[in-house]
Amino acid sequence: MAAFSIACGESSSPLHILIFRLWNQTIDSIKLNVANLLFTSRIRTDDDIKPCSLKNILGVVSDQCQLRTEDWFSNKNNSENEGDPRAVFNVLDSMLKENLDRLKMMRESISLARVGLMGCTSDTDYRGHVDVIRDLCLGGKLGVALWLRSKMIQKGIVPDVLTHNYLVNGLCKTGDMQKADCVIREMVEIGPTPNCVTYNAFIKGYCDIDDVDKALHLLSTMVSTGIRPNRVTCNILVHALCKKGLVGVGTKLLGEILADDEGKATSDVITSTILMDSCFKSGDTINALDIWEDIFHTNTQMDLVAYNVLINGFCLSRDMNFAYKYFCQMLKRGTLPDIFTYNTLLGGLCKQGKLDEVCYVYDVMLRAGVAPDQISYKMIVQGFCAHGDVVKASEFLLHMLEKSIVPEPHIWNLIIDGYGRCGYLDRAFSVRDLMLSFGVAPNVFTFNALIYAKIKGGNIFDAFSLKKEMLLNNIFPDVVTYNLLIGASCNMGQIHFALQLYHEMLMLGYEPDLITYTELIRGQCMKGNVKEAEELFAKLQKSGLHIDHVPFQILIMTYCKMRKPDMVYYLYQKWLARDERVSPL
DNA sequence: CTAGGGTTAG
Numbered sequence: 001m002a003a004f005s006i007a008c009g010e011s012s013s014p015l016h017i018l019i020f021r022l023w024n025q026t027i028d029s030i031k032l033n034v035a036n037l038l039f040t041s042r043i044r045t046d047d048d049i050k051p052c053s054l055k056n057i058l059g060v061v062s063d064q065c066q067l068r069t070e071d072w073f074s075n076k077n078n079s080e081n082e083g084d085p086r087a088v089f090n091v092l093d094s095m096l097k098e099n100l101d102r103l104k105m106m107r108e109s110i111s112l113a114r115v116g117l118m119g120c121t122s123d124t125d126y127r128g129h130v131d132v133i134r135d136l137c138l139g140g141k142l143g144v145a146l147w148l149r150s151k152m153i154q155k156g157i158v159p160d161v162l163t164h165n166y167l168v169n170g171l172c173k174t175g176d177m178q179k180a181d182c183v184i185r186e187m188v189e190i191g192p193t194p195n196c197v198t199y200n201a202f203i204k205g206y207c208d209i210d211d212v213d214k215a216l217h218l219l220s221t222m223v224s225t226g227i228r229p230n231r232v233t234c235n236i237l238v239h240a241l242c243k244k245g246l247v248g249v250g251t252k253l254l255g256e257i258l259a260d261d262e263g264k265a266t267s268d269v270i271t272s273t274i275l276m277d278s279c280f281k282s283g284d285t286i287n288a289l290d291i292w293e294d295i296f297h298t299n300t301q302m303d304l305v306a307y308n309v310l311i312n313g314f315c316l317s318r319d320m321n322f323a324y325k326y327f328c329q330m331l332k333r334g335t336l337p338d339i340f341t342y343n344t345l346l347g348g349l350c351k352q353g354k355l356d357e358v359c360y361v362y363d364v365m366l367r368a369g370v371a372p373d374q375i376s377y378k379m380i381v382q383g384f385c386a387h388g389d390v391v392k393a394s395e396f397l398l399h400m401l402e403k404s405i406v407p408e409p410h411i412w413n414l415i416i417d418g419y420g421r422c423g424y425l426d427r428a429f430s431v432r433d434l435m436l437s438f439g440v441a442p443n444v445f446t447f448n449a450l451i452y453a454k455i456k457g458g459n460i461f462d463a464f465s466l467k468k469e470m471l472l473n474n475i476f477p478d479v480v481t482y483n484l485l486i487g488a489s490c491n492m493g494q495i496h497f498a499l500q501l502y503h504e505m506l507m508l509g510y511e512p513d514l515i516t517y518t519e520l521i522r523g524q525c526m527k528g529n530v531k532e533a534e535e536l537f538a539k540l541q542k543s544g545l546h547i548d549h550v551p552f553q554i555l556i557m558t559y560c561k562m563r564k565p566d567m568v569y570y571l572y573q574k575w576l577a578r579d580e581r582v583s584p585l
Numbered sequence: 586c587t588a589g590g591g592t593t594a595g
Contacts, residue, residue: 198589343592410594
């Protein structure tokens, strides 16, 4: 939406202003009404309230927008003469998107045309070119940036190193290493000669795609062409090597490259931060704290990221008191916590189920003027859902909507799943409808959560039609979808349904997992088809999947009921031979 | 003082 406001702010086209106004009204009304209708009245008062459908909500919304649905659609198959408000919003949505895209394209071609037509007349205009390339690179429009560069070269003007570095960096950041490689080759041939920064960006690119060998190879290339690696080069490589668990190799390399800098090799805050982070993540808190003490004594000014890494380290080792201690220390020393700091604390508290403190930290960050982002909300919502408090989780979803942040699908899914799990089917579906009305597309996880909810509510046929619905929306089921439906079919004694699904997934190339086999074994045993169950168990053993105690348990219980002590004994021995803690009995 | 390095969730 931010992009939209910017776009409209710059445009004077009446159509865009109209759409902009409409859009704002719509969002505001949705916010208000959703708050009042769905969350406040329904969820707070709990227990058995008449479901308030999306239609009602959007009916009010569209009334307030002076947007009678009848004006938009003539097909009123509804006795109340309401039309389908959701359709209206879908149409509105696509209109907005279309116009936005068109506007964006227009603006881009205008600015390009301006550059292309009048650019190549004087030196000052070439400076303009270079700025455009820079902006394009920063905005991720690398195709256009490259095109402009080639245009300049055609006219005999070669952009400087700085501009080329923007290009190389942009290409590497988007993972387009081949194009980056081409640009660098051309730089070597026609200039400007790549410098240390060029190579650093290139090396980082390979590190990011986990090709450290290639990165190290580039290091030797740059050395052989007479470019000395610097501190930044080191940090990139040390970071990559630490991530691979090669801390020793990293520090050794550091020592070699920076040998000339005498003693300065370890005093860099960034290098230390990388090493400290790596220690914390491998569980070596003692070593991490040693590094911290080292920086503390040599370098009085600790920076924000170093504090964040330290606090995160304590969250990882579940030492919230220490995390708080250093949070306070950073405040005292005048380093203001940022979104990373707060999210780190929130994540640590959520994992430990300290939800009161989660609310407290959330409050603190609001008052400190650090706006919670999608990550903050994701963790909080997940935290509350994991502890069965979906109502509280929904309140945070509402906070997001109030702040005009459209939650990512993941957040909606958590709430939908949460409601499904505690049996609030209607609420699960209302939230799904709300998600749609905000233009957020459901994904496999959404459908799986809904299917789960339907199955839990005992409505297996609705669950099956949801599978059809997802296909209509071009969303493909995954193993979880199949497992849910197979499990439900088995529990209802409809083993043929289950087998049909099993064959369908095999035909479509899905790999059955432990759950698939377990559910089918359970289903066959329930029907007394022990031979079939045994065949499935054999198939499971041959699959190479890790097998837990559940299939053993099912078969042993079945043999017990059938009074086959020899088979019970045989399977139990087989389980014991695996040397695992859980007993299937 | 304009290009390159470190931190948060699935």
